[in-house]
Amino acid sequence: MNGAVVFRASVPGGLWLDGADACRRDFALRPVSGADEMFLLDSENAALPGERATALLDRCLVGADGVAARLSIGDREALLLQLRRMTLGDHMDCTQICPEPDCAERMEFTLSTTQLLHAPYEHSRPEHDLKDVEDGHTYLARFRAPTVDEVDRAARVARVDPERAGAELLRCCVSAITRDSVNVGLDTLPSPMLKRLDAAIAEIDPQAETELALTCPACGVAFSATFECAAYFLSELAARTRHLLHDVHTLASYYHWSESDILALTPGRRDRYIAKIAESLSGA
Ligand SMILES: [Zn+2]
Structure with a gap:
């Protein structure tokens, strides 16, 4: 198996x-x-x-x-x-x-x-910092790559509201923002910094x-x-699954095996049984 x-x-x-x-x-x-x-x-x-x-x-x-x-x-x-x-x-x-x-x-x-x-990436910790000066203020954003669960959830939200999905995903990735060393909300970030933050999040997980x-x-x-x-x-x-349904039907009809027994076979073993059935049917 x-x-x-x-x-x-x-x-x-x-x-x-x-x-x-x-x-x-x-x-x-x-x-x-x-x-x-x-x-x-x-x-x-x-x-x-x-x-x-x-x-x-x-x-x-x-x-x-x-x-x-x-x-x-x-x-x-x-x-x-x-x-x-x-x-x-x-x-x-x-x-x-x-x-x-x-x-x-x-x-x-x-x-x-x-x-x-x-x-392997050369990250030494899960969170990363992006520091930038915009409009005379120094901003620091601490962020990480989104998890599979967060992206899957965002994809579901995106079906009805893509903008909200993007904003929620960004909130998952960003743990802290400071402006001139004072904690501020994500919505305080000027849009050029937001763009750089989006790019920085993508850069830390290039395999994505x-x-x-x-x-x-x-x-x-x-x-x-x-x-x-x-x-x-x-x-x-x-x-492949379209073939699999056909194979299960053929093997169950011929040998009277259960679906779970047939699915437990390796694809190679399954193919050999299917070939045997074809052989015996053509010889009959
Ligand atoms: Zn062409």
């Missing part, structure tokens, strides 16, 4: 433990099983993509219940890249449509999960957003595109 195989996986940011001056970067992951794929199928309409990626990771993290929600988005991406590698291999076939309206070439290229992984530099082979235009492992991997698993 897949559940018996456990791999070591590491993250670039890490989970800062209360009162500790070091963070946990190593975790144990098991590959995605048929039961996980069924879980994703069942949650398709009930949960947002980010929430489903977090739930999948929580199922596959071994001995770390509830940890996925406390990681940064970059750490979730890093673990999903490694989960993808141990489940389906390192190479990911991607397509991208050229943004030039007159061209619209469908480009095909391959990415490697290993190459997309960042080295992967920008690909691409050149269209047909028209030669150079452009950038964002790659999100969470979205890519979920869509890949959704395509």
